[in-house]
Amino acid sequence: MQQLNRRQFAGRQHPDRIIQFGEGNFLRAFVDWQIDLLNEHTDLDAGIVVVRPLNTSTTASLNDQDGLYTALIRGLNEKGEVVSEPRLIRSVNREIHCWQQFDDYLALAHDSNIRLVFSNTTEAGIAWEEADRLEDRPASSFSGKLTQLLYERFRHFKGAADKGWILLPCELIDYNGDALKALVLRYAQHWQLPQAFSQWLELHNTFCSTLVDRIVTGYPRDEVEQLWQQLGYRDDYLDTAEVYYQFVIEGPRWLREELRLHRWPLNIRLVEDIKPYKEQKVAILNGAHTALVPVAYLAGLDTVGDAMNDAQIAAFVEGALRDEIIPVLDLPATELRAFADAVLGRFRNPFIRHQLLSIALNSMTKFRTRILPQLLACQRLRGYWPRRLTFALAALLVFYRGQRVGETYSLQDDELWLARFATLWPQLDRGEITPQHLVETVLADEAHWQQDLSQLPGLVAAVTEQLQSIVNRGVRAALQQLG
Numbered sequence: 001m002q003q004l005n006r007r008q009f010a011g012r013q014h015p016d017r018i019i020q021f022g023e024g025n026f027l028r029a030f031v032d033w034q035i036d037l038l039n040e041h042t043d044l045d046a047g048i049v050v051v052r053p054l055n056t057s058t059t060a061s062l063n064d065q066d067g068l069y070t071a072l073i074r075g076l077n078e079k080g081e082v083v084s085e086p087r088l089i090r091s092v093n094r095e096i097h098c099w100q101q102f103d104d105y106l107a108l109a110h111d112s113n114i115r116l117v118f119s120n121t122t123e124a125g126i127a128w129e130e131a132d133r134l135e136d137r138p139a140s141s142f143s144g145k146l147t148q149l150l151y152e153r154f155r156h157f158k159g160a161a162d163k164g165w166i167l168l169p170c171e172l173i174d175y176n177g178d179a180l181k182a183l184v185l186r187y188a189q190h191w192q193l194p195q196a197f198s199q200w201l202e203l204h205n206t207f208c209s210t211l212v213d214r215i216v217t218g219y220p221r222d223e224v225e226q227l228w229q230q231l232g233y234r235d236d237y238l239d240t241a242e243v244y245y246q247f248v249i250e251g252p253r254w255l256r257e258e259l260r261l262h263r264w265p266l267n268i269r270l271v272e273d274i275k276p277y278k279e280q281k282v283a284i285l286n287g288a289h290t291a292l293v294p295v296a297y298l299a300g301l302d303t304v305g306d307a308m309n310d311a312q313i314a315a316f317v318e319g320a321l322r323d324e325i326i327p328v329l330d331l332p333a334t335e336l337r338a339f340a341d342a343v344l345g346r347f348r349n350p351f352i353r354h355q356l357l358s359i360a361l362n363s364m365t366k367f368r369t370r371i372l373p374q375l376l377a378c379q380r381l382r383g384y385w386p387r388r389l390t391f392a393l394a395a396l397l398v399f400y401r402g403q404r405v406g407e408t409y410s411l412q413d414d415e416l417w418l419a420r421f422a423t424l425w426p427q428l429d430r431g432e433i434t435p436q437h438l439v440e441t442v443l444a445d446e447a448h449w450q451q452d453l454s455q456l457p458g459l460v461a462a463v464t465e466q467l468q469s470i471v472n473r474g475v476r477a478a479l480q481q482l483g
Helices: 025-029 031-041 102-110 142-156 176-190 195-204 221-231 275-298 304-308 311-328 333-347 363-370 372-382 387-399 415-429 435-443 459-473 475-482
Strands: 016-021 047-052 069-076 082-089 092-097 116-119 166-169 209-213 216-218 239-241 246-250 268-271
Touching (some): 016 031, 025 239, 031 082, 102 142, 116 142, 166 209, 176 195, 176 209, 275 333, 275 363, 275 372, 275 387, 311 387, 387 475, 415 435, 435 459
Parallel strands (some): 016 047
16 A cells, blocks of 8 residues: 655645644644645645654654645534545645754744744643743743744844744633733743844734634544545544634734635634634533533433434533523624534534543533533523523532432542532432532532522522432433423
8 A cells, every 4th residue: 555655646835834833633634724725725835844842752753754644524514414525635844853853943934935833732832931041952842942933033034024923823722822922022031032022023923812623533543444445545644523613813804815815715714802702612612512411421321422313412402502502692693503503513423422421521610611601691681590501500410429320420520529529419318408408509619600609599499490300300301391
């Protein structure tokens, strides 16, 4: 079987115009895939140099395949049809190990054609490391490495206004562009670099905050041999992802032309404020997951796909999104409904098996950040507690009982919550406390909820009623009564 490389799979190669920190699956099936489409359909003509930011001992790299790899996009399309679409990605030119090739790394700053910088160094990547020095080869932190590279560019081009970069970090933290810029400026001050460099950073470089959304399942280890046969070649960097994707960029309008977004329709949104889109994702995608997990698991199901193929559970999730989450969010209703429809289709993706117990990790915190704001907003705006979201909260408390049809299962959360529920549920089973007392105790934890929820009129009663219904009748009968 042929090995993937540019000799045997000749095709167009693009000049270096993009630096990418991170060689992982996500960026390759998200950013590099989109750049590849723009290269094909517009005159963007942008090649990517991947920088491996971590000091790893492996000698394997994308260079083994001359930067080529396959992105396999599969799942349900907008029509609900199962699709599986391989794309040979040609946008990546080469990979640099900056710890072993530091001079080559700094040389990237000398290339006048390079204009864009992407990164995904995990949430821990945008961080401060006090011990980093300008003389390090390289600095240990990503933000330190980036400062070294930007300063090298500033020096090489003598602070030229047209040699600044557009930086688009994809790390999953709020306002990642602002956070990265603040760290680079902090390193500039810490290292006592010229004030002119900080001014150049401020005036001639554009740090954009972003929101990224795509489930990337990565290297399909269990089926790779079969997929190689279908492709007709061996690809050791084969990368799989779902059909849906969204890239939200908080940046200037001229970036649309810079990226050629006006010439080919991708799901990239250039916005003035990223906050509503962050809220949309957390409330609809993450919130639906969090509401679904305890209800579906107590109903005897084990995966998200199983739950969405169950008419009763699917109706519960769809109703919660339609009637209780979407109406309180601050974006156009048509846009929110389209996003919700896409989320429901993603949950039904037959190529992804999300275990409910895996998603249940730290569910108490997830409920606070993902669902509680909508629950409170619904009561504030409409004057009543939303029945499905309060049902999800009641089901969550029952879930922390750790029992399903007489069998126990493992719970994963802060030790405080595990210990508290390990005390409360046996007390309730022995008749030492009432269901209302259990609910009050949980909702009164001001340190967790950031307010005493037990003091909100009617909430304890609403949750208690549904908790009793689940315990006495079972979650399916309780759902049926919910309507």
